[in-house]
Amino acid sequence: MSSQPPTVVAVIPARGGSKGVPAKNLAPVGGIPLVARAVRACRAARRVTDVLVSTDDEGIAAVARGAGAEVVVRPEALSGDTATSESAVLHALDTLAERGGTPARVVLFVQCTSPFVTGEDVDRVAAALLDDGADTALTAAPFHGFLWREAPATGHADGAADPDAGGVGVNHDRSHRPRRQDRPEDLLETGAVYGMTVDGFRAAGHRFFGRTRLVRVDPARTLEIDDPHDLARARALAPLLDAPGELPGRDDVDAVVLDFDGTQTDDRVYVDTDGRETVAVHRGDGLGVAALRRAGLRLLILSTEQNPVVAARARKLDIPVLHGVDRKDLALKQWCEERGVAPERVLYLGNDVNDLPCFGLVGWPVAVASAHDVVRGAARAITSTPGGAGAVREIAAWLLGPRLDPATPTARTAKDD
Template sequence: MSDDASDDVSDATTEPTAGLTVAIIPARGGSKGVPRKNLRTVGGVPLVVRAIRAARDAAGIDLVVVSTDDDEIAAVSAEAGARVVRRPAEISGDTASSESAILHAVDEIESGIEARREKVGVIAFVQATSPFIPSEALAGAVAEVRAGRGDSVFSAHETYGFLWRREGDGDGAQATAINHEAAHRPRRQDREPHYLETGAFYVFRAAAFRRSRHRFFGRIRIAEVPEWTAIEIDDEQQLRLADALAAVHDQTQDAAARIDVRAVVTDFDGVHTDDTAIIDADGGERVRVSREDGMGVALLRRAGIPMLILSTEQNPVVRARAEKLRVPVLHGIDDKEQALRAWAEGEGIRLDDIAYLGNDVNDLPAMRIVGWPVAVANAHPRVLAAARVVLTRTGGNGAVRELVERVLPD
């Protein structure tokens, strides 16, 4: 953490802060630059869900809340494990401030916990437009405020850049140096670093925020984050750039991590099989499956983790294999998303707690709604792009077993 002095120290305190620590994610349905921005995906995951996960994974946060005026955002946020606060129309327009949404959300939260005599002590204002929020840095900011070492902490990255201001218009426009002398170009190691606000998160004491109605007050501190995480989504180009970064970063981060889910759902053709079929003279099909996958499914079943095979094909071979594996199957399914939603609701399992293993474009709707979209190694390029994890094995050659081993605890 770095310090940044503030002129307004009237709200400063060195005492630890009591009460709940609540992450609040404002997510309006309307967006001019990128329509339906908060639901657009980066690395196959909606922006609002990425923010929820980052806040949920940050130590010290007691409750994650999404403030929205939009039914679809509300549904997606609830499925991802957030509490939803419905934002009234008067603070949902283009000119409404984030501060107004946060104040409204805190009022709603505290009215719901009044019987427990708890108040919100610390607020973590998290922005869904920042797809790469480091949970560790967010947790560190929370710890600073809770311990009384800072009153307001924000994410920023170190920069040694030379900043300029453009003055005037047209042919008469000129550039003026801001943080340096134009005629003096010191080496990087001889320059003083500055810090560029990323907009990813702001953590502050709730009581002082109510008084100041602003996110900066008292002793302001900086939570340093890596520069590459600083991208904010304000246009389509930034969305494409974030998607490209996610393809590298997310899969690298998740490559060796355990897939922590409560259920596994898979496609059949191209996942349990190598996506080829032998057709006899009577039109019957034979497919090639992996005994290794069969053992993996048996281990999953013994661990008590539900599994479902969800297939577009209406074929006796699908049911025969499911019966052999002793797992339920839904086949002949045109709308995999709705079928998966219905199954998850019936099982009482949140979509965010499900891994879906697919290989082709008809799997994309189901992959987009689960917490862990997974692809076999030889999946369609669009499926690879949407996957949170890409396995090392191909369909019919142990991909299901690989997924099971990542799901089961050591």
């Protein structure tokens, strides 16, 4: 008997086209694109073994890969407005089988449009199928409201509602309105996560068959984004509902490697009439670098730009620099090997797609707040500060905490840059 856990495949359908909210699946909520939020929730689930994003859009594919998902390119026939989500899930399962993956026992259909789904929600849906014997499962939130519907117009062949006919109670008798605690609890389908046994799903061709288990989730986190108003509400709620991101401490990191343009600067370049380039940097970053150096952390500036300003800034900060580098990941790997630094104990700060190979190498990939969507989606942590506005100083505060407080002796004797 195999000791391997059953294969649980999470499929996230994410088309490029959206009429209600253009480019909806790439819209950021809490600084993270919706598709990356869905990938992160699936990757956080302990029972999920594979995360697939089914898409017809190159931008979505790039963000999904950066967040750690495998991409399934959806054919044109399954990319139109009339294509069903079930067809995309079946195509993803077929593609996984063609790639030689272990046959899946359970498939989870996870939607990008539910931005506040958690890894625990995903795990509980998987558990309903793996442990409780359900054939299908879905997330549902307790609902205590009274539902009404406009009465259908009499004599209309199509059964259209007639506003003049009045309202009809759907889940209640309007002549008897019991107290909330005296009436049965209704559950509202959230649209976040659906789970199916793969064999049953292939046989039925739809997501509900056999015994269906309702997995209760927090109604406060229940929100589906279908129009711009939903997106605006999600962005307003994100600071309240998003769990604080995991941040590194001094015990987690031995080295800090910094990109230059867009992280230590705001990515703008000033060019004078003689073609000389200058940039603006933040003095707080110099304070942060000095504190990191005093704390014994190894430091490096790593840049693809062959620009004297990069070397000049490194000299000012008194840290080594590698610039004019085509393959930053190879240079970083060699730097770590030569110094005996474990890559998993390196914090790398970046802002653009050329930083992604380094993100895949280190234990702490960090994006500045102003980073490209793909980079934010791939980051383990994101600064609240944009590049060039003190992001390095913020990271120093993560790692060193009160040692950067101006009231401490360390900070009082710190030399500004």
